[in-house]
Amino acid sequence: QQPVQSPQAVILREGEDAVINCSSSKALYSVHWYRQKHGEAPVFLMILLKGGEQKGHDKISASFNEKKQQSSLYLTASQLSYSGTYFCGTATEGAQKLVFGQGTRLTINP
């Protein structure tokens, strides 16, 4: 079953922060975050595993609340290069497949 992302779209000015949420009705084992630019393949950002992980790299971080089956992606002091569509992919324990949410379109304006 497809996870649900919110918001569907967000427009920011450079330097502002953004939060993208991903929630599932199923018990998750892992959450994967990707960014896709128009006409290109998705690029891996990070993976969070069951156990309540939090991770970050540069100004992008994410958390996974396994009790709520929710993950959030945090973009701090956004840059123009952060523009694109962000997808969360989820996997349940023991399941092979990675199912993606509908995506969140992020637009960063100067």
Next chain:
Amino acid sequence: GAVVSQHPSWVICKSGTSVKIECRSLDFQATTMFWYRQFPKQSLMLMATSNEGSKATYEQGVEKDKFLINHASLTLSTLTVTSAHPEDSSFYICSARYRYHTEAFFGQGTRLTVV
């Protein structure tokens, strides 16, 4: 990150012909490969999951006789669209991973146009 190479990047074919798309993991052994289809401004819809040496597991609604998937080695999976029709036109993307619950890396995608 690891490199997954997908070929061709785009293909235009005539209705009724078959098209083969290759997905290779260049620097790791991919025990699992996924094939997705993406329509403009929409999400990645999983078509099938394939494991090396095994038959692919297709998602509900995906015709396995139309979309033939072969995962003959740990570095190569192929998707063949048989008897393609205009409604099969789409962006097809593969991804590969080493094992369960590790990051999956995407190929560049193949834009298929059936005329």
